Amino acid sequence: MTTVLKLGGSVVTEKESPETVDDAALSRAADAVADFDGGLVLVHGGGSFGHHAAAERGVSAESGTRSAADARAIHDAMGRLNAAVLDALHDAGVEALPVRPLSLASRDADGDLTLPTGSVATMLAEGFVPVLHGDGVVQSGSGVTVTSGDDLVVALAEDGALDVDRVGLCSTVPGVLDGDGNVIARIERFADAADALGGSDATDVTGGMAAKVEKLLALGAPAHVFGPGGLDEFVAGGSPGTVVRGE
Ligand code: IP8
CATH class of the missing domain: 3.40.1160.10 (Acetylglutamate kinase-like)
Structure with missing residues (x-):
């Protein structure tokens, strides 16, 4: 592993x-x-x-x-x-x-x-x-x-x-953020992320994050998106920030 x-x-x-x-x-x-x-x-x-x-x-x-x-x-x-x-x-x-x-x-x-x-x-x-x-x-x-x-x-x-x-x-950033700046705990389908990341006037940055999420959803392994404050937790086996895991 x-x-x-x-x-x-x-x-x-x-x-x-x-x-x-x-x-x-x-x-x-x-x-x-x-x-x-x-x-x-x-x-x-x-x-x-x-x-x-x-x-x-x-x-x-x-x-x-x-x-x-x-x-x-x-x-x-x-x-x-x-x-x-x-x-x-x-x-x-x-x-x-x-x-x-x-x-x-x-x-x-x-x-x-x-x-x-x-x-x-x-x-x-x-x-x-x-x-x-x-x-x-x-x-x-x-x-x-x-x-x-x-x-x-x-x-x-x-x-x-x-x-x-x-x-x-x-x-x-401390995770994938919704339109109000809150960390989304879990993303399992691209539609969830696309809704949360906003509509057509999404900036490059959110567009970049949406594209990133789409790639992560296709992986066989769960992906954790977190900020520097979450590094110790991730290293210890925890789930800081947002977990992106395709169904
Ligand atoms: O910061 C870019 O890597 P990234 C690498 O992971 C170069 O996008 C050469 C700009």
Whole structure:
């Protein structure tokens, strides 16, 4: 059994200042992760590292680059954040190793992601905690586009060989919020979320959350969406924030 946990980029970096780690938040998260008992795969987002580097070069999930220099600049920025995350995990006593998607993953022309997981599975079997991150990934017909850590979480959770039974998404919001800002405790059908997330003038952010919920509902494992305050509870096996579990 394996747990996949994503630490959102805005949880571990100061999103407004380019390439700035939130050291205190990162070390709190690393300490919480150190208490986890069992197989764990970590994924982190881009925060003020990858998003800044990608935006500066006009690269996104939809718009790729054929400049190796630009692709490397995004990958290198994520490498600096990944190194900071690994250092914090090391300081907390976690035997964590990097798994870098640019060298491993690919997307087809429709955007479907292929993520070979042999190294992740073997790291887990050997007692390590693999740490992946959102990254530039080569895409058929588009050069290199941005792959979000959320997509990596879904690919890992769908990989039968990893036997994932729990997924956690830790971001800066305490869960999936309804129109009044309250955390929705449980989502079992997309219709529940779509109603709660609002109608046609939903902002990008809620649209993003609705899309995320739709992907999570398709997973075989329950997914927990929570804020930094819920990390200890999740690590201890609890259900902070919103549980997304398809029927
Ligand atoms: O923060 C984005 O990952 P996310 C990664 O999980 C890059 O969406 C390179 C911007």
